[in-house]
Amino acid sequence: MFTGIVTAIGTIRRLTPIGSGRDMRVSIATPPGWLGGVAIGASICCSGCCLTVVSLDGDAFEVEISAESLSRTTLxxxxxxxxxxxxxxxxxxxxxxxxxxxxxxxxxxxVVSVTPENGSNRFTFRLPPGLARFVAEKGSITIDGVSLTVNQVGGNAVEGDTFGVNLIPHTTEVTALGALAPGARVNIEIDMLARYVARLREFSA
Structure with a gap:
């Protein structure tokens, strides 16, 4: 379990195909000391995806990613x-x-657009069909592992609805989101409370 508060930016050090070549072993470098107390088998959220540490090497760790995860995320x-x-x-x-x-x-x-707005930047994203109903204005959403507040919703269900968030300079400095530009793709996790409420409504209908 995580909170969506990023505590470090890692760098992909090495990508190694494993097995038939569809799965991947990834080495990720971290800031000095960040891995203190982390053991093999621990979970680390990597740009929104929970991955298991399979190896440690100083200030770097390795994870193994299945073909399924590689195809369904930006990993x-x-x-x-x-x-x-x-x-x-x-x-x-x-x-x-x-x-x-x-x-x-x-x-x-x-990412649909990035627009300066009162000292911050408004990022507008297009969701894949089926997720828009879980996203509400002033609700929470996780973008590449970062917990953010939804400031605007819109679009249409045919193309996949849009939503907007505002990123203050601090967030763009301490996360990798500051490098996003129109056309970039990001991992999305909806607020699990919204998912459970929607599921309950399906059964009560």
Missing amino acids: GTWVEGARINLERSLRMGDEMGGHVVSGHVDGVAE
């Missing part, structure tokens, strides 16, 4: 040198700074 587009958002799993007593994040990606959204 399949990672290249050596790419920067990704990192968060260690929540521990008892940690501050809940964002919202409850599982690290299970619901879909991939596309």
Whole structure:
């Protein structure tokens, strides 16, 4: 379990196909000391996707990613040198700074536009069909592992609805979201509370 508060930016150090070549082993470098206390088997949220540490090497760790995850997330587009958002799993007593994040990606959204707005930047994204009903204005959403507040919703259900968030300079500096440009693709996790409410309504209808 995570909170959507990124605590480090990692760098993809090495990509190695495993098995038949469809799965991937990835080495990720982290800031000095960030992995202190992390053991093999621990979970780390990597740009929104919960991955298991299978190897440790100083300030780097390795994960293995299945073909299924590579095809359903942006992880399949990672290249050596790419920067990704990192968060260690929540521990008892940690501050809940964002919202409850599982690290299970619901879909991939596309950046439609980036517009300066009163000292911040408004990022507009297009959701894949089927997810728009879970996204509400002033609700929470996770974008590449970052917990954000939805400031605007719109679009149409045929093309996949749009939503907007505002990123303050601090967020663009301490996460990898500042590098996003129109056309970029990001991992999306909807607020799990919205999913459960929608499911309950289906049964009560």
